[in-house]
Amino acid sequence: MKIRTMGRHVGDSLRSLRRNGWMSLAAVSAVTVTLLLVGVFMALLLNVNRVTTQVENDVRVRVYIDANTTKADTAQLKGQLSALKDVKTVKYRSRAQELNAIVGDYGDQWKMFAGDKNPLQNVFLVDTASPKATMSVTKQAAKLDHVASASYGGQTAKRLFGAVDTVQNWGIGFTIVLLFVAVFLISNTIRITILSRSDEIGVMRLVGATNAYIRWPFLLEGAWTGLFGSLIPMAVVDAGYSVVYHSFGFTRAANGFSLFPTMPFLVWLDLALAGIGIIIGALGALISMRRFLRI
Amino acid sequence: MTTIQIKNAMKRYDNGVIAVKGISLTVEPGEFVYVIGSSGAGKSTFIKLLYHELALTEGMIKLGRFNFGEMKDRDVPYMRREIGIVFQDFKLLPRLTVFENVAYAMQVIETPTRKIKPRVMHVLRLVGLEQKLRRFPSELSGGEQQRVAIARAIVNSPEVVIADEPTGNLDPDTSDEIMDILERINSDGTTIIMATHNRELVNMRPHRLLEIAGGRLVRDEEGGAYGNED
Numbered sequence: 001m002k003i004r005t006m007g008r009h010v011g012d013s014l015r016s017l018r019r020n021g022w023m024s025l026a027a028v029s030a031v032t033v034t035l036l037l038v039g040v041f042m043a044l045l046l047n048v049n050r051v052t053t054q055v056e057n058d059v060r061v062r063v064y065i066d067a068n069t070t071k072a073d074t075a076q077l078k079g080q081l082s083a084l085k086d087v088k089t090v091k092y093r094s095r096a097q098e099l100n101a102i103v104g105d106y107g108d109q110w111k112m113f114a115g116d117k118n119p120l121q122n123v124f125l126v127d128t129a130s131p132k133a134t135m136s137v138t139k140q141a142a143k144l145d146h147v148a149s150a151s152y153g154g155q156t157a158k159r160l161f162g163a164v165d166t167v168q169n170w171g172i173g174f175t176i177v178l179l180f181v182a183v184f185l186i187s188n189t190i191r192i193t194i195l196s197r198s199d200e201i202g203v204m205r206l207v208g209a210t211n212a213y214i215r216w217p218f219l220l221e222g223a224w225t226g227l228f229g230s231l232i233p234m235a236v237v238d239a240g241y242s243v244v245y246h247s248f249g250f251t252r253a254a255n256g257f258s259l260f261p262t263m264p265f266l267v268w269l270d271l272a273l274a275g276i277g278i279i280i281g282a283l284g285a286l287i288s289m290r291r292f293l294r295i
Numbered sequence: 296m297t298t299i300q301i302k303n304a305m306k307r308y309d310n311g312v313i314a315v316k317g318i319s320l321t322v323e324p325g326e327f328v329y330v331i332g333s334s335g336a337g338k339s340t341f342i343k344l345l346y347h348e349l350a351l352t353e354g355m356i357k358l359g360r361f362n363f364g365e366m367k368d369r370d371v372p373y374m375r376r377e378i379g380i381v382f383q384d385f386k387l388l389p390r391l392t393v394f395e396n397v398a399y400a401m402q403v404i405e406t407p408t409r410k411i412k413p414r415v416m417h418v419l420r421l422v423g424l425e426q427k428l429r430r431f432p433s434e435l436s437g438g439e440q441q442r443v444a445i446a447r448a449i450v451n452s453p454e455v456v457i458a459d460e461p462t463g464n465l466d467p468d469t470s471d472e473i474m475d476i477l478e479r480i481n482s483d484g485t486t487i488i489m490a491t492h493n494r495e496l497v498n499m500r501p502h503r504l505l506e507i508a509g510g511r512l513v514r515d516e517e518g519g520a521y522g523n524e525d
Contacts, residue, residue, distance in 0.1 A: 005405050200388055206346070207451065208376035209403035211369070 005213070013220035016193045023189045024225060030185040031229025031280065034178040035273050039237035041171045042269060047259045048164050054258070059134050061126040063141045064148040073146050074122070081124055084140050086133035095120040121148060179280055186225050186284025187291075190218050194288060219285045226281025230273045237273070238266050296324035297377060297454035297486065299345070303354035306340050306510075314340035316510045318354075322488065324454065327481045329497050330490040331521060332507035341507055342459050342490045346378055347371055358455065376404055379448030383460035385440045387432040387447075393419070394428040397446045404451060418446040422476055438469030445476055449485070456480060458489040462496065474500055494521040 017024045063081060065074060074092070081090045093101075098120045103110045113119060128137050134152045141150040194201070204214050242262050299322040306315040314337045322328055332338040343349040344356060347363055356363040361374040387396050397415045406414075419425045422442040432440050441461060448456055458477065462470035474496055481487045491497060497504065497520065504519030505512060 002405055004408065008402070199386065203386055203388060203399070204403050205372075206375060206380050206386075207400040207403055207447070208372045208374075210372045213403060213405070 006216075009216040009220055012217040013224055016197075016217065016221050017224055019196070020189055020192055023192055027182075027185045027189040027225045027284075028229045030182045031226055031277055032232045034175070034182040034280075035230050035233035035277055036236060037178060038175050038276060039233045039269065039273050040240070041175055042272065043237060043241050045168055045171070046265075046269075048168070050258075050260060052164070059131055059152050061128065061134055061138045061141060061150060061152045063124040063126055063144075063150045065122045065124065066146045066148045067121060069122075069146040077144060077146050078124060080144050081126055081141060084126075084137055086129045087137060088127045088129050091125045091127075093123050093125060095122050098123060179276075182229070183280050183284045183287065186222050186281050187287040189225065190222055190285045190288035191291070193221060194218060215289055218289055219282055222281035222283070222285025222288075223278045224281065225284070226277035226279065227274060228277075229281070230277030234270045234273050237269060241266060241269075296484075297359035298323055298357075299455065299486070299488075300357040301355070304341075304344060304351055304356060305353040306337075306344060306349060307352040314510050315344065315507075318507075318512045320505065320512065320515055322486060324486055325481070325484045327478070327487045327502040328489070329502055329504045329519075330488060330507065331492070331497065331504060336507045337510035338490050338507050339459065340510075342457060342488070345457055345488065346375065346380055372404075376451055377453055377455065379445075379451070379453040379456040381441070381444050381448045381456065381458040381461045383463035385432070385437075385444040387440055387443055389432050392429050392431055393424055393435070393443050396432070396443055397450050400447045400450050406451075414450060415446075418450045421449075421479070422446045436469070437465050438472055441465060441469075441473055442476065445473070445480075449480055453485065455486040455488065458487065460490055460492065462491065462493050467495065470496060497521040 063077075065077065069077070078090055078092065081087060095118050096114075099110065099113055099118050102120075124141075126137060126141065128134050138150045138152050141147060201214055245259055245262055301321070302319045304315055304318040305313065307313045318341065330338055330341060340349060344351060344363075345358075347356075347366075351363060354364075358374060359377060361370065361377070363374075366374065388399065391399060394415055397418060398411050401411045401414065416425065419428065422445055424439060424442055424446065427435065427439065432443065435443065441464075445456075445458075445461070448458075456477070461477070462473050465473060470493060477487055477489065478500065501518040501520065503517050504514065504521075506514035506516075506519075
C-alpha cells in the first residue's frame with residue numbers, strides 16, 4: 001500500500017473517532033480500565049515471579065547433627081552428604097556460629113545463650129543444584145546416621161506461593177473477562193462507524209476499491225481506541241511502580257530479594273500495555289467487520 | 296475492447312423466486328443498449344448481475360477477461376474498475392464537493408495524485424459542471440447531481456457504463472441532457488447499457504433494445520421502439 005493511501009486511512013480513522021464522540025470515549029474508557037488492571041497485575045505478577053525464583057534459589061537444606069557425634073563421624077557425614085545426587089556444596093557450621101548468626105540478625109539479648117547454655121546444634125548447610133532438588137535431598141539426608149533432623153525453608157515459602165498462585169489465577173481470570181468487555185465495546189463503536197458510513201462503503205465497492213482498502217480505516221480506528229486507552233494506564237502504572245520501588249527500599253537487594261529496577265522494566269511494561277491495547281482494538285474492529293462489513 | 300457475453304443466465308433468490316431465467320446475448324464493444332421491461336420483470340436483477348452486485352445461480356456472464364462464475368472474490372474490485380455505474384438516485388456522498396465526489400473514485404483505486412486533478416477536470420467539462428466544482432450535492436439540481444454521478448462513473452475510463460434508470464428522477468428536458476451526455480460518451484467507444492422506463496427517450500433515440508418480461512429476454516432488436524408493454 002502506498003504511503004499516501006495509508007496517510008488517508010489514518011486521517012479517516014481519526015476523524016471517525018472524533019465523529020463517534022461518546023461511543024469512542026466509552027470504548028477508550030473500557031480499554032483504560034482494563035489495561036489499568038492488566039498493568040497492575042503484570043507488574044505484580046512479573047515481580048512475584050522474580051521474587052519467587054529468588055526465594056527458591058535461596059532455599060538450602062539444613063542438616064542438624066546429633067549432639068554426641070564425634071569429629072570423625074561428622075567428617076564421614078559430610079562425605080555422605082556431598083555424595084548425594086544434586087548436592088552442590090556442603091558447608092559446616094558449629095552451634096556457636098549458628099548462635100552468632102542469630103545474635104547478628106536479632107540482637108545482643110541472644111548472647112545469654114552463649115557457651116554451654118547454647119541450645120542449638122551443629123549443622124551442615126547443603127546447597128542443591130536446583131531448587132527442585134531440595135525436597136529429595138532433605139528426605140535422603142534425614143535417613144543418614146548421626147542426623148538429628150533435616151529441613152529446608154521451603155515449607156513456608158510453598159504456602160506463600162500457593163496463596164500467590166490463587167491470586168494470580170483470579171487476577172488472570174478477571175483480566176480476561178475485562179479484555180472481552182473491552183473488545184465488545186470497541187466492536188460496537190466500529191459497528192456504528194460502519195453503519196454511518198454505509199453509503200460511502202457502497203460507493204467504494206462500486207468504483208472498485210479493494211476489500212483491504214475499505215477495511216483499513218476501521219482496523220486503524222480500533223487500533224487507535226486501544227492505543228489511546230493504554231495511555232492513562234501507562235502513566236499510572238509507571239508512577240505507581242516508581243513510588244513502590246523507591247519508597248519501600250526494594251532498590252537494594254537487602255535481604256536477597258529485589259524487584260525489577262524501574263528501567264528498563266517500565267519501558268517494556270508500557271510497550272506491552274500499548275501492544276495489548278492495539279491488539280484488543282484491532283480485534284474488536286475485526287469482529288465488527290466480519291459481522292457488518294460484507295464485502 | 297470489452298465484450299459482454301451472457302449465456303443462460305439464471306438468478307434464483309433465497310426465497311425461491313426466479314427473477315431472471317435463460318438469458319443469452321452478447322454486447323459488442325461500443326454498443327448502446329437499452330434494457331426495458333415493466334416493474335418486476337427482472338430488469339433490475341439483470342442489471343445487478345452485470346456488475347456482480349448479485350451472483351448468478353446458473354449460467355455464465357463474461358465481461359472482457361472476467362468470467363463471473365469462475366472469478367474469485369478478490370477479483371471483483373478489479374472487474375468493477377472496468378465498468379462505471381450510474382444510479383437513479385445518484386448515490387453521491389453528501390459531505391464531499393462535486394470535485395471531491397468525482398476524485399474519490401480515483402482515490403480509492405489509488406491513482407497517483409498528480410493524475411487526479413486533470414482527469415477530474417476533463418470529465419467535469421465533459422458533463423458541463425466545470426463551474427460547480429466546489430458545490431455540494433445538496434446545492435445542485437437533480438440533473439446536475441446525475442451529471443456528477445456520470446462523471447464519477449467515467450472518470451476511471453471504464454469500457455462499459457451501466458446506467459440503472461439514470462433519468463428516472465428527472466424531468467424530460469434534463470433527461471434529454473443526460474442522454475446527450477451518455478451518447479457522447481458512447482460515441483467515444485464506451486459501451487452503454489441503460490435500464491429505463493422512459494418511453495419517449497427510447498423512441499426518440501433508437502438503439503439496440505433488450506426487453507425483459509417474466510425474467511426472460513423477450514425481445515432483442517436493433518433500433519427497437521418502446522411498445523405499449525408498460
